Amino acid sequence: MEKGKCTHCGTDNLERNKYCSNCGYELPKIATENFDSPIQQSIRLKTDKRKKTREYIIGAIFFGISYFAVQQLFFKAPSIDKVLMNIASEINKTCPSMVDEYTRLDNAVALPNNTFQYNYSIINLDKTEINLDTAKKYIEPVLLNRVKTDPGLKFVRDNDVILIYNYRDKNGVFVVKYSITPDIYNKD
Secondary structure, three states, rough: OOOOOOOOOOEEEEEOEEEEEOOOOOOOOOOOOOOHHHHHHHHHHHHHHHHHHHHHHHHHHHHHHHHHHHHHHHHOOOOHHHHHHHHHHHHHHHEEEEOOOOOEEEEEEEOOOOEEEEEEEEEEEOOOOHHHHHHHHHHHHHHHHHHHHHHHHHHHHHHHEEEEEEEEEOOOOOOOOOEEEEHHHOOO
């Protein structure tokens, strides 16, 4: 074993010692030469290369996952259901409101699967006084035309939202429900 001389007190110390055995002073580090064979050096280089490649791949994967997570958390457009919930909330701030002399919009509800429901009351009539065939003849075409042409309902058309118009009589008893689906309002 080589000996290392303490630069502080001059005592000879064993190479493995980090501090002088006499004075405790930190010994200078002795450089050791690498006597690997060419084959061992080649293996070490390949191993180092693989390790660096693996580190780059792991870094790239981590970056990709982080980038995707940030995009989803901060920049993703809200889902259609969330947008519909916000629209219903805004409509409900003005409800109940009279649509015409017979109909009152009570509220709006966003339902799952791209469905939006309007709840109306027919304020002057009892269910027994309403002729459903006549109501269907006049109400359904007006609703369908509105969905097809109203610029305010472009979002509905673009996102294939199902619209439900639910009617109750003056006593709150269910009268009729009209569903207008994308296959109906997207027909030309």
